[in-house]
Each structure stands twice: as structure tokens, then as C-alpha cells.
Amino acid sequence: xxxxxxxxxxxxxxxxxxxxxxxxxxxxxxxxxxxxxxxxxxxxxxxxxxxxxxxxxxxxxxxxxxxxxxxxxxxxxx
Amino acid sequence: xxxxxxxxxxxxxxxxxxxxxxxxxxxxxxxxxxxxxxxxxxxxxxxxxxxxxxxxxxxxxxxxxxxxxxxxxxxxxxxxxxxxxxxxxxxxxxxxxxxxxxxxxxxxxxxxxxxxxxxxxxxxxxxxxxxxxxxxxxxxxxxxxxxxxxxxxxxxxxxxxxxxxxxxxxxxxxxxxxxxxxxxxxxxxxxxxxxxxxxxxxxxxxxxxxxxxxxxxxxxxxxxxxxxxxxxxxxxxxxxxxxxxx
Numbered sequence: 001x002x003x004x005x006x007x008x009x010x011x012x013x014x015x016x017x018x019x020x021x022x023x024x025x026x027x028x029x030x031x032x033x034x035x036x037x038x039x040x041x042x043x044x045x046x047x048x049x050x051x052x053x054x055x056x057x058x059x060x061x062x063x064x065x066x067x068x069x070x071x072x073x074x075x076x077x078x
Numbered sequence: 079x080x081x082x083x084x085x086x087x088x089x090x091x092x093x094x095x096x097x098x099x100x101x102x103x104x105x106x107x108x109x110x111x112x113x114x115x116x117x118x119x120x121x122x123x124x125x126x127x128x129x130x131x132x133x134x135x136x137x138x139x140x141x142x143x144x145x146x147x148x149x150x151x152x153x154x155x156x157x158x159x160x161x162x163x164x165x166x167x168x169x170x171x172x173x174x175x176x177x178x179x180x181x182x183x184x185x186x187x188x189x190x191x192x193x194x195x196x197x198x199x200x201x202x203x204x205x206x207x208x209x210x211x212x213x214x215x216x217x218x219x220x221x222x223x224x225x226x227x228x229x230x231x232x233x234x235x236x237x238x239x240x241x242x243x244x245x246x247x248x249x250x251x252x253x254x255x256x257x258x259x260x261x262x263x264x265x266x267x268x269x270x271x272x273x274x275x276x277x278x279x280x281x282x283x284x285x286x287x288x289x290x291x292x293x294x295x296x297x298x299x300x301x302x303x304x305x306x307x308x309x310x311x312x313x314x315x316x317x318x319x320x321x322x323x324x
Contacts, residue, residue, distance in 0.1 A: 002123055002130075009120060015131035015195055022188035023119070026137040029180045030111075030293065037300050044307045048320035055317065 087164035089306045090315050096299040103296035110289030117282035125279075134192040136283055139266055140290035141184035145213060146248050148178035148294060152220065153245035156238030166302065168234045169309065171241065172224060173301035177294060179217035186210055197261050205254035206262040209247060216244040230309075 003009040012019045118136035125132035155171035158164050189207070190200040201207065220237050227233035255264045266275075266283070275283075310316045 001120060003120060012130035012133070013124065015129055018131050018191045018195055019119075019133050022134040022191045023115075023137055025187050026141060026184050029184055033177055033180060033297060037297055037304070041300065041304045041307075044304050045320070048307060048311060048316065051311065052317060052320040056321075 087162070087166055089166055089169075089310050089313075092166045093303055093306050096303055100296055100299045100303075103292045103299065107289050107292035107296050110285050110292060114282050114286035114289050118286060122279050122282055123276075128196055131192060131195045134188050135266070136286050138185060138188040138192060139283060140286045141181045141188065142210070143287055144290050144294055145178060145182040145185050145210070146251060147291070148174050148181065149213060149216070149241070150245060150248055152178065152241040156241040159234060160238050160242075165309070166306070168238065169305040170298055170302045171237065172234075173305050174294070174298045175217060175221050175224075175237075177297055179214060179221065181290075182210060182214040182217055186214065193261075202261055204260040204262065205258035206251065206260050209251040209254050212247055213251065216240070216247060220244070 010016055010020075114136065119133055122133070124130050152171045152174060155167040155174075158167040159171065186207075189210075193200045193202075220240050223236045223240055224233045227236065252265075254260060255262050266280075307316060
């Protein structure tokens with residue numbers, strides 16, 4: 001250990017402001033990117049599930065093959 | 079080898095393989111960053127000149143390494159996309175740009191904060207600092223360019239070209255400390271010579287650098303998987319996947 005106490009560790013020999021500002025911003029950005037990536041993936045999966053349910057609904061009332069080709073045609077237009 | 083690359087280039091294969099690789103990189107990143115942080119912050123000895131402010135090196139150098147490596151990766155991915163039309167390369171390039179910008183900001187911010195007690199100033203228009211600021215603007219340019227086209231293919235090609243041209247800035251950053259007079263100290267790590275620091279100082283730095291690289295790989299795998307779901311949402315295998323998940 002390079003420090004005798006917790007307060008000495010936090011003070012960083014008078015350079016605490018600089019050390020903790022640099023480390024804090026780094027930590028926040030790293031954690032922030034992970035939170036963002038998880039939210040992004042969850043939102044996409046939710047969207048895909050909604051599409052899948054809609055396609056199933058559609059397929060139940062009509063022929064599945066035409067429903068799929070209809071969807072693909074629609075996707076190509078958009 | 080070529081067959082493997084082509085398989086990897088297919089979004090479906092990439093999606094499957096990256097799912098198996100991703101957890102290892104997340105674990106490596108977490109373990110390395112936790113150990114490196116504890117070691118660097120609490121156990122490494124204080125610098126005899128700079129005191130404890132030198133502990134900023136453990137976030138500053140890994141961030142600066144990543145900032146440059148991510149830009150090179152983006153240029154390489156852009157080249158692969160332009161030459162072989164491998165879409166996954168373009169998706170990965172698009173997904174790594176924001177992390178690259180964030181790491182460039184971290185390098186600049188931690189450097190500025192470190193400069194106050196060490197140099198007596200937080201900013202100097204010298205070669206190293208200015209070329210890093212240009213790198214940040216290049217990242218902003220690449221990200222903005224992707225949003226500026228209605229056609230995805232035009233956006234991808236424009237972003238690839240900017241990344242391939244902008245990569246010229248990377249050797250300028252690297253050699254800026256040798257070519258011009260600058261406040262910034264020369265490279266901390268070198269392949270050819272032993273580090274100028276004692277082992278207790280450079281070992282945590284090496285661990286942090288490896289941790290940041292693992293984080294970059296893990297995040298890029300994860301976000302490229304998301305981008306595949308976004309761009310290939312109408313492909314049969316993605317629809318089947320969504321059906322299984324629900």
C-alpha cells in the first residue's frame with residue numbers, strides 16, 4: 001500500500017482533485033457505454049419480437065408463404 | 079483461411095461466433111481493469127517528481143492507445159468494406175466510432191487535468207495535443223457523415239473514405255513528440271527498449287492497457303451484433319431468431 005489511511009488515499013498528497021476527476025470521467029464514460037449498449041440491444045430485441053408477433057398474427061389469417069413474400073416486398077420498398 | 083473469412087463476413091456466422099467470444103472479453107476486461115485500477119491507484123509507489131498526480135497515467139495512456147487503435151481499426155474495416163464489400167466490417171466500423179471519440183475525449187481531458195499540477199497549464203497548442211484534438215474532430219466527422227446520407231450505402235462509403243484518409247493523422251500523433259518540441263513526454267512503452275519506470279509502476283499500466291483493449295473488443299462485438307439485428311431485421315434467420323426469443 002502506498003497510503004497509510006483512507007483519507008490519505010482520497011487526498012492523493014494534495015492532488016486528489018486531479019486524480020479523481022480524471023479517473024471519475026473515465027469510469028463514467030466506460031460504464032455509460034456499457035449501459036447504452038445494453039439498452040440498445042434490449043430495444044432491438046423488443047422491436048424484433050413485436051415484428052415476429054405481428055407476422056404470426058398475419059400468417060394465421062392468411063397463407064404463410066404469401067405473408068412472408070409480402071413482408072419482404074414491403075421491406076425492400078422501405 | 080479465405081473460407082473462414084467469408085463465413086465470418088456473413089452476418090449470420092458473425093452473430094453466432096461473436097456470441098461465444100463476447101463473454102470471455104467482458105470477463106477479461108472486468109478482471110484486468112479492476113486489478114489494474116487497485117494496483118495503480120493504491121499500491122504503485124508515488125512518483126518521486128510528480129507525487130500522486132502521476133496515477134492519472136493509468137487512465138490517460140490506455141485511453142490514448144485505444145483512441146488511436148480504434149481509428150486504425152475503423153480505417154482497416156473501411157478498407158475491407160470498400161474492397162470486398164463485407165458488410166459486417168462496415169457495421170463494426172460504425173459501432174466502434176463513438177467509443178473511439180469517448181476515448182479521445184478521455185485522453186484529452188485526463189491530459190488537461192494532469193497538466194495543471196505538472197506543467198502549470200491545462201492546454202498548449204503543441205503538436206501532440208493539437209493532433210489529438212484533430213483526432214476527436216475526425217471522429218465527430220465520421221459519425222456525422224454516417225447520419226448525413228439517406229442512402230446507407232453512400233453513408234458507409236463516405237465514412238470509410240474519411241476513416242482511410244484521416245488515418246494519416248495517426249503517425250502524426252505518434253511521432254509528434256519526436257518531430258516537434260513539445261511539453262508532452264515521449265512514449266511510455268516501446269517494443270525495443272525496457273520501460274524507464276520500475277516494474278511496480280509499469281505492470282499496472284500494462285494491465286490497464288490490456289483491460290481497455292478487451293473492453294473495446296467486447297463492446298464492439300456486442301454492438302455489432304445489435305447492428306446486425308437492426309440492418310438484417312427482414313432476413314429470415316433474424317425473424318426466426320426473434321420468434322425463438324419471444
